[in-house]
Amino acid sequence: MVPRIPVSVDLVVLTVREQRLSALVWRRDQPPHAGRWALSGGFIQLDEDLPAAAARVLAERAGLRGAPVHLEQLQTYGYPDRDPRQRVVSVAYLGLAPDLPAPSEAHMSWQGVNSLTSMAFDHRRILLDGVERARSKLEYTSLGAAFCPPEFTVAELRRVYEIVWNTPLDPRNFHRKVTGAEGFLVPTGRTTTRDGGRPARLYRRGGAELLHPPMLRPGRA
């Protein structure tokens, strides 16, 4: 009577490393789509909440147990032939991670999103939807800091924006905007010279989730 369908969770985990926006993927060695890159995913269990399933996949399949990854639901993909073996409905989650040590799962790797042109199933579409979500969230939330280590400089945060948006930003205007935004950055009182030059103040993420007014991407008039 009521069709029952396997429901999976697929993760678009993004990070900024080596001057590239990169996604956590693995290379399939079995058909279908053997040899193509795939997002990590897994079927949800009968007694498992969706966010719990996403966290479990992140830990068990993606190899990022305990890592400070911001996870949010992205979108659900369900057209009937997206997996040729059987119908699967996939709830995609977007994860934003700082530049982490290599994942504990040996088959996982970080790949620049621009190089991921050939992916299994509809994972390319899901990945691009996740990238666009991340790009737009940087405009009106403080989630850019999710790509940074616990303590970071304004310049490091700016480089995150520049790489995710793929556009240069004026360092002085960016500094004014993020330090002026209520609750975005909390100064730690410490400084670092890891980027050379004059010591830069270190900040932690503030409590504010929203950036108001937003910082719009340049060149979209």
Added chain:
Amino acid sequence: MVPRIPVSVDLVVLTVREQRLSALVWRRDQPPHAGRWALSGGFIQLDEDLPAAAARVLAERAGLRGAPVHLEQLQTYGYPDRDPRQRVVSVAYLGLAPDLPAPSEAHMSWQGVNSLTSMAFDHRRILLDGVERARSKLEYTSLGAAFCPPEFTVAELRRVYEIVWNTPLDPRNFHRKVTGAEGFLVPTGRTTTRDGGRPARLYRRGGAELLHPPMLRPGRA
């Protein structure tokens, strides 16, 4: 091995009528939650795409066959005990409709969202998520016109914004903003006096999806 789960589509269909933001609901007469308001929904069929299932539910269950309703995926709800009878994963869709004639399904009705305090299952949460999505989309897209008839005046569009946002807007500044936005409104050349006073120009929706720069809700500093 792989758990199979019934997947449903639930619709948050919103409209602006009688000076209220209203949702399309029906009153349950069977347990569980007998007597409470519920969103219209239905299980997806094995060969059915998710948008197709949403359109089918809109036509068959909600009684809005052929109506000009903007449908977009909202979010997926899947915690295990959201339906006490069996586990169901629900993909919620948000629908934005103009003030339509009464739905053909007799048991459906429009209810102001503020009066829907007691709903079945987690439908109150889903409804509120849909309302918030609609509120924020009015900021940066031209979707406000989805609440209007095919031809409408600037004042009618403004009243949509005022009711959805529940805040008064300055008529002159609003007029400047929406008529100045590239591709938002297309003048038809005709006018109407249905609101009294000086004849107002009639517009149709333009092709632009995005409103740039966005029109932010007042009072969220």
Added chain:
DNA sequence: TGAATAGTGTCTTTCAGACAATATCGG
């Protein structure tokens, strides 16, 4: 003519964009 609503214009403030100038480190 007057009430009602539509539409235009003006002033002010906020804020982004462009860019000069100063500050503070390592070497």
Added chain:
DNA sequence: CCGATATTGTCTGAAAGACACTATTCA
């Protein structure tokens, strides 16, 4: 001191907020 990067400041233009004024209908 010099090169590098951080931080502050200044000027300008775009656009929002507040509000005066004119335009065009119907009764």
